[in-house]
Amino acid sequence: QVQLVESGGGLVQAGGSLKLTCAASGSSIRFSTMGWYRQAPGKERELVARILSTGSTNYADSVKGRFTISRNNVKNMVYLQMNSLDSEDTALYYCAQGVPPRLYGQGTQVTVSS
Numbered sequence: 001q002v003q004l005v006e007s008g009g010g011l012v013q014a015g016g017s018l019k020l021t022c023a024a025s026g027s028s029i030r031f032s033t034m035g036w037y038r039q040a041p042g043k044e045r046e047l048v049a050r051i052l053s054t055g056s057t058n059y060a061d062s063v064k065g066r067f068t069i070s071r072n073n074v075k076n077m078v079y080l081q082m083n084s085l086d087s088e089d090t091a092l093y094y095c096a097q098g099v100p101p102r103l104y105g106q107g108t109q110v111t112v113s114s
Contacts, residue, residue: 002027002103004095009108012085020080020108022095030073033099036080038091038110048093049080062088087114 008020020036035050049059049069057069068081078095092107 002029002097004097004103004105006093006095006105006108009093009110011111011113014086014112014114016085016112017081017083018085018110020082020093020095020110022078022080022105024076024078024097028073029071029076029078029097032097034069034071034078035096035099035101036069036078037094037096037101037104038089039094039107040091043091045094050099051078082110085110085112087112 002024003026005023008018012018031053033050033052036048037045038048039045047060048063049067051057051069051071066084071078090112091110093110094107095105097103
């Protein structure tokens with residue numbers, strides 16, 4: 001049974017950057033599609049970025065050109081580099097395994113101050 005633990009969230013000023021990390025344990029995620037999702041207060045959870053086992057990626061339109069998802073299968077980790085953050089990016093960010101996701105982590109809070 002895979003467990004996912006996110007870290008790297010925090011408070012950042014608009015225009016700043018953060019890098020989120022998702023550490024997987026219990027089983028290899030090497031062959032899994034992994035994704036980052038977020039949920040802002042009063043809104044539904046939405047896909048931010050996804051990376052396939054092949055390394056192919058896709059992004060929500062709202063983050064294209066600003067966010068980069070990557071993975072390290074040796075370390076069993078997935079990352080989300082977030083640049084040019086703005087207040088609309090404030091949310092609880094979750095790492096997820098599978099399509100549709102069958103497992104989420106507990107989330108890490110990202111707050112962008114304007």
